[in-house]
Amino acid sequence: MEPKFNLWIERDGVVVLSAWRVTLLEAIDAAGSISAAAEQLNIPYRRAWEKVQEIESGLGYRVLDTAVGGPGGGGAHLTPAGREAMARFRRFAEGFDVEVRQRYTAAFSAD
Amino acid sequence: MEPKFNLWIERDGVVVLSAWRVTLLEAIDAAGSISAAAEQLNIPYRRAWEKVQEIESGLGYRVLDTAVGGPGGGGAHLTPAGREAMARFRRFAEGFDVEVRQRYTAAFSAD
Numbered sequence: 001m002e003p004k005f006n007l008w009i010e011r012d013g014v015v016v017l018s019a020w021r022v023t024l025l026e027a028i029d030a031a032g033s034i035s036a037a038a039e040q041l042n043i044p045y046r047r048a049w050e051k052v053q054e055i056e057s058g059l060g061y062r063v064l065d066t067a068v069g070g071p072g073g074g075g076a077h078l079t080p081a082g083r084e085a086m087a088r089f090r091r092f093a094e095g096f097d098v099e100v101r102q103r104y105t106a107a108f109s110a111d
Numbered sequence: 112m113e114p115k116f117n118l119w120i121e122r123d124g125v126v127v128l129s130a131w132r133v134t135l136l137e138a139i140d141a142a143g144s145i146s147a148a149a150e151q152l153n154i155p156y157r158r159a160w161e162k163v164q165e166i167e168s169g170l171g172y173r174v175l176d177t178a179v180g181g182p183g184g185g186g187a188h189l190t191p192a193g194r195e196a197m198a199r200f201r202r203f204a205e206g207f208d209v210e211v212r213q214r215y216t217a218a219f220s221a222d
Contacts, residue, residue, distance in 0.1 A: 001120050001121065001122045001127060001169065001170075002120065002121055002122075003118070003119075003120055003203070004118070004119050004120065004121050005116060005117065005118050005119075006117045007114065007115070007116050007211065008114075008115050008116075009112050009113065009114055009215070010112065010113055010115050011112045011113075016112055058112065059112075088218045088219050089218070091217070092214050092215055092218035092219065093214075096214075100118065103203050103204075103207070104120070106203075107200070107202040107203035108120075108203065
């Protein structure tokens with residue numbers, strides 16, 4: 001047997017941030033577009049796009065800066081506030097795996 | 112915004128115990144039958160029954176003692192091992208909500 005956990009942040013009962021959403025946003029930032037990240041993560045573009053809308057709606061600010069055209073050909077990148085939100089979520093979640101495992105061992109080890 | 116979490120225990124990718132399953136088993140124990148507990152929790156009998164099977168299969172022992180007939184009219188009650196498993200899961204999960212909230216505040220408070 002093994003312990004499992006999930007952590008996320010909601011607003012009014014709707015998910016705003018989760019480890020998966022952070023992965024999605026960072027994939028978009030690295031790939032430069034929602035469509036490329038969606039392909040990498042093997043999810044429909046529409047789903048990726050909807051998640052971004054939910055994140056921005058929940059946080060109340062833009063997390064992606066989607067430039068159109070220009071010398072670099074445009075692209076989607078994290079805004080400074082978006083980058084900050086990612087860092088905060090990572091800080092929130094950091095070390096929980098160790099904590100959960102320790103709790104599990106303490107509670108379920110033969111004694 | 113508010114932090115949320117879920118904790119559970121799996122075996123080979125299948126859920127064995129969770130807070131909800133502990134609630135279910137304790138409701139069965141209190142009500143004296145799977146059907147009465149299922150009605151209380153507003154879930155189909157079949158679903159409750161299947162969860163009990165999954166729990167027992169995952170743990171590898173009986174958590175419910177289902178007596179048939181007798182002076183008390185039979186009924187389903189936690190076995191000593193089942194009661195022990197419930198206590199261990201509660202110990203595993205105890206105080207985790209506080210921990211999650213503290214980490215959330217630390218990570219997301221304005222600073």
